[in-house]
Every structure is written in C-alpha cells, then in structure tokens.
Amino acid sequence: MSIFSLAVTVLIGVLFFVAFFHFSNFLLDYFRIKSKKKFALENSLRVVIFIGPAFIVLFVFIIYPVFETIRLSFYDKLGENFVGLYNYAWAIKDPDFKRSIINNLGWLIVVPTLSTFFGLVIANLADRVWWGSIAKSIIFMPMAISFVGAGVIWKFMYDYRGPGDQQIGLLNAIAVALGFEPQAWLTIPIWNNFFLMAIMIWIQTGLALVIFSAALRTIPKETLDAARIDGASELKIFWKIIIPYLEQTILVIWTIITLLVLKVFDIIYAMTNGQWQTEVLANLMYDWMFRGGGDTGRGSVLAFCILIGVIPILAWNLYKHRQDQKV
Amino acid sequence: MKKFTLTSIFSQLLLLIFVIAWIAPTFGLFISSLRDKDVLAISGWWTSFTTTEVNEIYRTKGKDAQIKEGEYYYIKSNLFRENKGKEIFRFGVTSKNIDEYEVGETALFKDGTEITVSENGDYIWKSQNEFKKKKGKRVFVSAKSPPSFTLDNYKEVLFKEGLGQAFLNTFAVALPATLIPLIICSFFAYALTWMKFYGRDILLATIIASLVVPLQMSLIPILTIYNDFGALFGVAAKSFPGIWMAHTGFGLASTTFLLWNFLKSLPQEMMEAAKVDGATHYDTFIKIVVPLSVPAFASIFILQFLWVWNDLLVGLVFLDKHPSEIILTAKLKELLGSRGENWEILTTSAFVSMAVPLFIFFSLQRYFIRGLVAGSIKG
Numbered sequence: 150m151s152i153f154s155l156a157v158t159v160l161i162g163v164l165f166f167v168a169f170f171h172f173s174n175f176l177l178d179y180f181r182i183k184s185k186k187k188f189a190l191e192n193s194l195r196v197v198i199f200i201g202p203a204f205i206v207l208f209v210f211i212i213y214p215v216f217e218t219i220r221l222s223f224y225d226k227l228g229e230n231f232v233g234l235y236n237y238a239w240a241i242k243d244p245d246f247k248r249s250i251i252n253n254l255g256w257l258i259v260v261p262t263l264s265t266f267f268g269l270v271i272a273n274l275a276d277r278v279w280w281g282s283i284a285k286s287i288i289f290m291p292m293a294i295s296f297v298g299a300g301v302i303w304k305f306m307y308d309y310r311g312p313g314d315q316q317i318g319l320l321n322a323i324a325v326a327l328g329f330e331p332q333a334w335l336t337i338p339i340w341n342n343f344f345l346m347a348i349m350i351w352i353q354t355g356l357a358l359v360i361f362s363a364a365l366r367t368i369p370k371e372t373l374d375a376a377r378i379d380g381a382s383e384l385k386i387f388w389k390i391i392i393p394y395l396e397q398t399i400l401v402i403w404t405i406i407t408l409l410v411l412k413v414f415d416i417i418y419a420m421t422n423g424q425w426q427t428e429v430l431a432n433l434m435y436d437w438m439f440r441g442g443g444d445t446g447r448g449s450v451l452a453f454c455i456l457i458g459v460i461p462i463l464a465w466n467l468y469k470h471r472q473d474q475k476v
Numbered sequence: 477m478k479k480f481t482l483t484s485i486f487s488q489l490l491l492l493i494f495v496i497a498w499i500a501p502t503f504g505l506f507i508s509s510l511r512d513k514d515v516l517a518i519s520g521w522w523t524s525f526t527t528t529e530v531n532e533i534y535r536t537k538g539k540d541a542q543i544k545e546g547e548y549y550y551i552k553s554n555l556f557r558e559n560k561g562k563e564i565f566r567f568g569v570t571s572k573n574i575d576e577y578e579v580g581e582t583a584l585f586k587d588g589t590e591i592t593v594s595e596n597g598d599y600i601w602k603s604q605n606e607f608k609k610k611k612g613k614r615v616f617v618s619a620k621s622p623p624s625f626t627l628d629n630y631k632e633v634l635f636k637e638g639l640g641q642a643f644l645n646t647f648a649v650a651l652p653a654t655l656i657p658l659i660i661c662s663f664f665a666y667a668l669t670w671m672k673f674y675g676r677d678i679l680l681a682t683i684i685a686s687l688v689v690p691l692q693m694s695l696i697p698i699l700t701i702y703n704d705f706g707a708l709f710g711v712a713a714k715s716f717p718g719i720w721m722a723h724t725g726f727g728l729a730s731t732t733f734l735l736w737n738f739l740k741s742l743p744q745e746m747m748e749a750a751k752v753d754g755a756t757h758y759d760t761f762i763k764i765v766v767p768l769s770v771p772a773f774a775s776i777f778i779l780q781f782l783w784v785w786n787d788l789l790v791g792l793v794f795l796d797k798h799p800s801e802i803i804l805t806a807k808l809k810e811l812l813g814s815r816g817e818n819w820e821i822l823t824t825s826a827f828v829s830m831a832v833p834l835f836i837f838f839s840l841q842r843y844f845i846r847g848l849v850a851g852s853i854k855g
Contacts, residue, residue, distance in 0.1 A: 155648040162652040162720055166659045174758040181756075195757050196673045203664035203728060204679075209701070210725020211686045214694035221696060228700070267494070274491040277484065284491050286841070288498045292848065293837035294830050295786030297805040301812065301826035302501045305508065305819065317520045317819070319504060351498065359845050383483050412690045415788045419809050434692055435789070438699075445696050452692040459688045470684045474677070 166202070173198045215456070222449035236446040246451075249428045252342055253458075256413060256429065259343070261406040263350045265399060268357025272365055273387060275358075285362060289355035296352070296415030303348045304420060309333040338426040345427060348416050353409065357402045364398040365391070404462055411458045430455050509827045510625040513820035530562075530621045531574060536591070536601055536612030548602050555597040555615060562619040567593045574616035585613060593617065629824040637821060638799050639828055642807040646785060646829075648716055649795070649803055653723035654781040657731045658773060660724070665735035666761050670747055680736070686729035695793055698722060702794065714801065719794040726790065727780050734847075738772040739765065775847030778840055782833055804829040 177198065181191050225232050240246045271288055275281035291299060308318030312331055316322040321331040335341045368391065376386050392399075414431035421427045423436065434451035437444050507521045519528060534555040541551045556562065566575035569583045569591065577583045582592045589603040593615065601613075634640040667673070668680055706713030742765070750760045784790075788805040795801045797810070808822075808829050815821045837844060 152644055155644055158716055159648050159652050162717060163655045163659075166656055170659065170663060174756075178756060178758070193673070196667060196671050199663045199667035199671065199757070200673075200679070202660040203732065206660065206721065206725050206728055207682070207686065210694055210698060210722065211689060211729065212682070214697035215689060217697035218693050271491065271494055274487045274494070277487045278491060281491075284495045287495050289845075290502065290834070290837060291498070293782060293833040293844070294502075295788065295805050295808075295833070297788050297808050297812075298786075298826045298830045301808060301822050302505045304812070305505055305823060306501050308819075315519055317517070319500065319520065319522070322520050322522070351501070354498075356848065359848065408688055412692065415805070418788070419812055431690075431692055431789075434695075435792075438696060438793070445700070448696050452690070452696065455690045455692050459690060463685055463688045466684055466688060467681060470681065 218449045218452050221445050222453050226444045228445045236450045240450050245428050249430045249433050252429050256410045259346050260349045260410045261403050264353040265357050265402050267354040268361050272358050272361035291352045292355040297419045299348050300419035307334040336425045353406050368394050505823050509824040516820050527620050527622050531618050534615050538610045538612045539607040542607045551601040561622045564617045564619045566618040568616040575618045629820045633824045642802050642804045646804045650784040652720045653784045657724045657727045661731040665732050668736050669739040683729050683732050691726045714796045722794050723784050774843045778844050779847035
C-alpha cells in the first residue's frame with residue numbers, strides 16, 4: 150500500500166473513536182436539554198458511553214479469552230470434542246515441554262537476579278562519577294530496542310567462523326585472541342541458554358538501573374555520611390545500608406522482570422527457534438498454534454502453564470490493591 | 477583521603493567496563509551497517525577504523541580494450557572499478573602464489589604475456605600477439621585498505637529488500653494501536669475515578685488482574701474470532717484494524733491503570749466545582765482533565781508506541797506476511813532466516829528497525845523513563 154492509503158486508513162481508524170465519543174456525548178447533551186426529567190437515566194447512559202468501548206475491548210480481548218483458553222485446553226486439536234485431561238497428559242510426557250519448563254525455570258532464576266544485581270551496582274557507581282548520567286543513558290538504551298533487533302545485534306556478536314578464518318563475531322575474536330578455539334555459541338546445549346539469557350539481561354539491566362537510580366536518591370544522606378565517619382567501607386555500606394533500604398524496590402523490579410521472562414518469546418524465536426535445547430514455553434506455544442495446521446488444545450495447555458506462573462504475582466497485586474483501597 | 481581516591485578510581489574503571497560491555501554490541505552493529513559488504517564478510521568491525529590488509533581477486537579487461545603500439549599489443553586500465561583509496565603492495569597471477577610479485581614488478585602469464593601492476597591499481601598488460609579472448613585474466617592483489625564507510629547498504633535494504641514498505645506498515649500499525657487505547661482508556665479511567673456506578677470496584681480489580689495476564693492466553697481465542705469473522709463477512713481475517721484492536725486489548729489494562737493512577741491525584745474539589753457550575757462529565761473531561769493530563773498522555777503514548785513498534789508476536793499472529801502488511805520486526809526475523817549470512821543486510825535492517833525507538837529514546841528520554849518506571853507492569 151502507498152503512504153497515502155496507509156495514512157487514510159490510519160486516520161479513519163483513529164477518527165472513528167474520536168467521533169464515537171463526541172457524537173454520543175453530544176446526543177446525550179441534546180436530549181438532556183430537551184427533556185429535563187430523565188436526569189437519572191442520563192447519568193447511567195453517560196457511564197455506558199464512557200466505559201462501553203473499553204469494557205467491550207477488555208471483555209473480548211482479555212476476559213473471554215482467558216476462560217476460552219482454559220476451556221480449549223480440555224478439547225481436541227480443533228476445539229470440537231471434549232478430551233478431558235488428554236492434552237495435559239500429552240504435555241507431561243512431551244520432551245519439548247519438559248525442556249521448556251526446565252529452561253523457563255533457569256531463565257526465571259538467572260535473568261531477574263543478574264539484571265537486578267547489575268542494575269543496583271551500576272546505579273551505585275553512576276552516582277559517584279561525574280559522567281554518571283551519560284553512563285546511565287548508554288546502559289539504559291537497549292530498553293528502547295526490540296527483542297528481535299537485540300537478537301540480530303547479539304547474533305552478530307556470537308557469529309562463528311571456522312578455526313582458520315577471520316572471526317567477525319566479537320566474542321569469537323576475543324576467544325581466539327586469548328588462544329581458545331572459536332565456538333558456535335548458540336549450538337552448545339545447556340550453555341547456549343545462558344548466551345540467550347545474556348541478551349535479556351543486557352536489555353533489562355537498564356530498567357533496573359533507572360528505577361534504582363530514582364530510589365537511591367531517597368536514602369537520607371546523613372545515614373550514609375554517619376556510616377562513612379564510623380569508618381565503614383563502601384562495600385559494607387552497600388551491603389548493610391543500601392540493600393536493606395531498597396528492599397521494596399528490589400522486589401518490584403524482580404516482579405517486573407519475572408513477568409517479562411515468563412513470556413520470553415521473541416529472543417528464542419529469532420535466535421534458535423527452540424533448537425539445541427533452548428525451547429521455552431512461549432515459543433513452544435507459538436509453534437503448536439501453527440504446527441500441522443495448529444493444535445488449539447495443546448497451545449492452550451501451554452498458554453495456561455504461563456498463566457499459572459503469573460498467578461502468585463496476580464494474587465499479590467490484588468492483595469496490595471485491596472490494602473491501598475482500604476486506606 | 478587516599479582511600480577515597482582509590483575507591484573513586486576503582487568505581488570509574490568498573491563503570492567504564494560496564495559501559496563498554498553495554499555499548500559494544502550496538503556500536504558494532506551500527507559500524508557494520510556502514511561498511512562495504514565485501515569487507516564486512518571477511519573482517520571484524522573493530523578493524524574498520526585502521527588500515528587493513530586485504531587479499532582480493534580482480535579480472536583484467538578483455539580483447540576489446542586492446543591497443544597496438546609498435547610491435548606490441550597493450551591493454552591499459554585499472555583493476556578497481558572505483559578506487560576507495562586502496563594501495564596494492566603485492567600481486568600474483570596464479571592462485572597458488574597470490575603474492576608472488578612486488579608492486580611495480582612485471583609478471584609473466586603462462587601464455588607468455590606480461591603484466592605490470594602499480595600501487596593504485598593501474599596495470600599494463602603486454603603481448604606480442606593480438607589478444608583473442610573476450611574475458612581478461614585473473615590478478616590476485618594484496619592491498620592496504622584505508623577505513624571507508626558507505627550508505628549503500630541502507631539504499632539496498634530500504635528499496636530492494638522491501639524494508640521501506642515494512643517501515644511504513646509498522647507506522648500504520650503503531651500509530652492507531654497507540655492512539656485508540658489512549659482515547660478509549662482515558663474515558664474509562666475517568667469513569668473509574670470520578671463517576672459512581674455499580675460494579676466499579678470489581679472493574680478496577682479486573683484491570684489490576686489483567687495487568688499481568690500473559691497475552692498468550694488471548695492469542696488462540698482471538699485468532700479464532702478473527703477467522704470466523706473473516707469467513708462470515710468475506711473479509712480478510714488478518715488486517716490492520718484487526719491488529720489495532722488486538723494491541724488495544726493488550727495495552728488496555730496498563731494504559732487504564734496508569735491513567736487511573738494519574739487522575740486519582742487530581743484535586744477532587746476541582747471536579748466538584750465543575751459539577752456545581754453545571755458542567756457535564758463530558759465537559760469536565762474535555763475542558764479540565766485532558767489539558768491537565770498532557771504529560772501523562774505523553775508518557776503513556778511513548779510507552780505504548782514503543783511497545784507496539786517493538787512487538788513481534790502480535791504482528792506475527794494477526795498480520796499477513798505479505799509485503800503490504802508485514803511489520804519491521806517480522807521482516808527482520810524473516811531476513812534472519814533467509815539472509816542469515818548476509819550481515820550487511822541484517823545489520824542495516826536491524827538498525828533501520830531501531831531508528832525510530834532510538835530517536836524517541838534520545839529526544840524524549842525523560843518521558844520515556846517516567847512512563848517506563850510507572851508502567852513496566854504491562855501484561
């Protein structure tokens with residue numbers, strides 16, 4: 150499509166919603182002026198107009214699909230016949246599924262831990278040097294890039310050429326310079342998972358860094374100064390004062406990154422597509438959505454597994470929300 | 477005092493190592509996208525700043541270029557089609573011995589003809605008999621290549637590989653997929669904050685819960701709905717409006733939540749004053765709430781826009797892979813499969829796909845960070 154027709158499509162799409170809100174409210178105002186009796190009805194109509202579109206979208210795209218996916222997980226390939234726990238039984242026996250669960254657990258442990266740790270360390274270091282804000286900008290930059298873009302960047306880093314050839318991937322060039330054999334990093338089972346995790350850590354450290362930077366400023370300076378006067382080393386201050394002070398923030402960042410890692414798809418799909426034992430749930434699910442014409446039953450089971458992973462966080466969020474509402 | 481300086485130096489060094497480790501991958505990609513594709517395939521990007529030695533093969537011109545001077549036939553030309561400042565220092569005429577001769581020396585071909593190659597690639601090929609072959613002979617050269625950068629790769633991917641169209645498509649997806657949720661969620665958030673109606677608390681709790689529901693839960697049912705819808709009305713199941721609404725759905729909870737958080741902080745007295753003055757909720761919304769919410773809108777806009785721009789999964793599921801619909805990330809993934817060894821295409825394409833996010837990042841970093849810190853809880 151040409152630029153022009155794309156622009157027109159976009160404009161129509163957006164104006165449709167503006168027009169909906171404007172005209173429905175305009176109509177309501179018009180009728181209100183004509184008949185002053187229906188005041189109660191006017192209020193409820195207004196509520197309907199305000200929440201209607203969002204509620205429909207919420208229902209169609211989130212609420213209904215959650216229940217439908219759970220229902221489909223008990224149905225066959227095409228979602229037509231009830232098969233009980235058959236899909237779940239399949240999953241438990243499937244080697245790819247087992248691999249995915251193990252890998253996802255690995256991701257869940259490594260990525261949030263290292264991102265949070267690096268973020269915290271860098272936030273501390275950046276606060277002490279005059280070029281700290283430039284450093285923060287640079288480390289934060291990967292946050293803006295897509296996972297696929299990051300995938301290309303790192304695939305280039307991990308590029309492999311035979312032992313005799315010039316290495317054009319930085320990692321192999323370093324390996325060769327240090328006297329090691331070049332490696333096809335992404336095809337070494339078990340270890341390749343860590344090379345993929347490195348990409349996610351590279352991206353998410355920036356997030357942790359920004360949030361920690363903001364939080365660090367809330368630590369009272371007197372506390373730190375007092376510790377310094379008492380002769381505490383910088384390392385001791387870090388472990389004994391800063392970390393306990395930032396406990397809440399660490400928890401928040403941990404949760405955010407955990408949520409992201411549970412759904413990790415793009416990186417795996419772009420880099421290895423689950424080969425060489427790097428399969429994860431989200432990629433396996435995508436695979437089953439289309440493999441052999443698609444299997445909605447198995448796909449739904451896999452999606453449901455991801456949901457189970459977020460349920461503790463969901464419950465915690467709701468609990469906190471209720472606490473906030475009470476105050 | 478001495479201890480402090482030592483710590484300071486140590487901090488600077490450690491931070492420097494982090495910064496270098498973080499920037500090197502992106503920087504390498506960027507430099508590579510500006511390099512000549514032949515050089516890119518055989519040498520690391522870090523070598524591109526210094527003069528490097530390269531071994532190359534060229535072919536001389538054929539019989540059409542010959543001239544006769546005295547008894548001899550000559551072909552005089554330059555090996556390089558366009559010289560980018562390369563300097564030849566050795567050359568050869570057989571593949572077994574590619575650097576047999578010093579530059580300026582005269583080499584002997586098997587058929588008895590002689591060739592002299594000079595530093596800048598000029599050569600004189602001399603023969604007693606008339607040249608008969610249309611094709612020239614191969615000459616192997618070892619040359620010093622100075623740093624050189626080019627925009628050729630960008631021309632290639634934007635116009636030949638179809639990345640230009642994918643770029644437009646991504647805009648056509650991302651703009652409405654950002655504006656539509658912003659519009660409908662601002663009304664929704666207003667209602668959740670300032671209107672009283674039955675079920676408001678449950679709705680709010682649903683939003684909080686939806687924040688973390690993985691979008692994988694929605695893919696299969698929505699794809700089914702779209703397919704049924706398409707079949708029923710005889711329209712394409714995969715379309716731009718379809719993906720706008722999908723992104724609206726997936727961004728709805730976080731957009732609403734962020735706006736609700738912001739609107740809560742507005743003073744209640746102001747709303748009540750407007751009500752006393754006889755303003756309807758719609759008036760209040762347009763005339764008071766929207767102008768006050770501009771900074772919040774900016775943050776949320778950037779956040780959602782980048783999210784949609786960088787998304788791969790939703791684009792793969794709800795859009796066709798046809799050139800008129802494919803988005804940048806999907807195109808990039810496709811190239812990774814089909815052009816896996818053509819690093820000039822991959823690095824350049826990746827950089828094109830990153831251009832808009834990076835521009836937003838550097839120009840609107842403040843809003844971006846504010847939005848991200850507030851809204852990183854997206855499901």
